Amino acid sequence: MNEQVLVIDDEKDAVDNIVLQLQMRDITCRGEIDPEEAIERFRANPTDVVIVDYVFPLTTGITGIDIIARLKEIKPFTQFILISGFIDKDLDEETLTEELKNKLKANRYIPKPIDLHNLVNIVREALQDIDSQSSSWKSMAGEYVSKGSVSAEQARDLNEKIKEHLVKAVDEDHEE
Amino acid sequence: MPIYYIDTCSLKWRYLNGSPTTDVNTIMDDLSNKVFTSELTILEWSNAVASVCRQGIIDYATFKNNELALMTDIVNDRLLITPMTRSIERARYLIEYVGVKKKLALRTGDSLHIVTALDVATTVHETVTFLTSDKTLAKIIQDVDTFTPLLTSIYLAP
Numbered sequence: 001m002n003e004q005v006l007v008i009d010d011e012k013d014a015v016d017n018i019v020l021q022l023q024m025r026d027i028t029c030r031g032e033i034d035p036e037e038a039i040e041r042f043r044a045n046p047t048d049v050v051i052v053d054y055v056f057p058l059t060t061g062i063t064g065i066d067i068i069a070r071l072k073e074i075k076p077f078t079q080f081i082l083i084s085g086f087i088d089k090d091l092d093e094e095t096l097t098e099e100l101k102n103k104l105k106a107n108r109y110i111p112k113p114i115d116l117h118n119l120v121n122i123v124r125e126a127l128q129d130i131d132s133q134s135s136s137w138k139s140m141a142g143e144y145v146s147k148g149s150v151s152a153e154q155a156r157d158l159n160e161k162i163k164e165h166l167v168k169a170v171d172e173d174h175e176e
Numbered sequence: 177m178p179i180y181y182i183d184t185c186s187l188k189w190r191y192l193n194g195s196p197t198t199d200v201n202t203i204m205d206d207l208s209n210k211v212f213t214s215e216l217t218i219l220e221w222s223n224a225v226a227s228v229c230r231q232g233i234i235d236y237a238t239f240k241n242n243e244l245a246l247m248t249d250i251v252n253d254r255l256l257i258t259p260m261t262r263s264i265e266r267a268r269y270l271i272e273y274v275g276v277k278k279k280l281a282l283r284t285g286d287s288l289h290i291v292t293a294l295d296v297a298t299t300v301h302e303t304v305t306f307l308t309s310d311k312t313l314a315k316i317i318q319d320v321d322t323f324t325p326l327l328t329s330i331y332l333a334p
Contacts, residue, residue, distance in 0.1 A: 144247040152248075159242070167194075
């Protein structure tokens, strides 16, 4: 079954707590403490919303922003919530500087220490955004091509040498 | 405004060079036309390209570029995607009518394409021209009287 939310944080207690809070409110959720495993499982079973901590141990060589970038490659149409100590708890999203927003690359931000009530509301908003946008394939396609599009002519050139294989693959899928 | 529905076996000629390519491009690039397809088509195209990638014939970048080509057509309104709301339920009835009562060989995927095309026709209140490179499917659409006047078909020979 596809969970709605994925939580990625190297602190197991933090992950378990967030997952429990969301599940208690009928939001399906899974947690991961290893970023690479999280990314691999996301490939097979992507969620609509990902909550990710900014800081991971130096030994992992990865930050929350790196994780967001890699998950976006897999499923561009995902809502990302970054938990970050950069954000003062008195600073709301509207007053974040554009520079900080661009750097952090998430859709929404939650300051530490986490206010769980606030977190649940933010997750619900993110899920609503996905629901309203996913009714349109054009919106979703827009996310896919946001980093660059490919014209049909370019695709034909790309596929020229493998044309027979693709024809066969489509036709085989069509047969019963 | 002419309304078309294109299935995967015809849409592939948009991204491959072949006999039907000119016809497919003429129809899809004409902004006075509306060309619909099903969500199923997105899945079928991805699966076909994935199959070729799995065999090691193309790399992952080529897989993604093929996906992007389809998404680019969607973003540019060259292809309008119809959701498959309750399509499976309706396709089952179609299979019973066409496959059992009419004794015509209608495949699972094709039944879903037909019900989606019928959905488009009833929504836009116009006859939809079904583009396919499957001769059997084109004939089924022409021969089954209940599809008239909602659907007509054009066979694009590969």
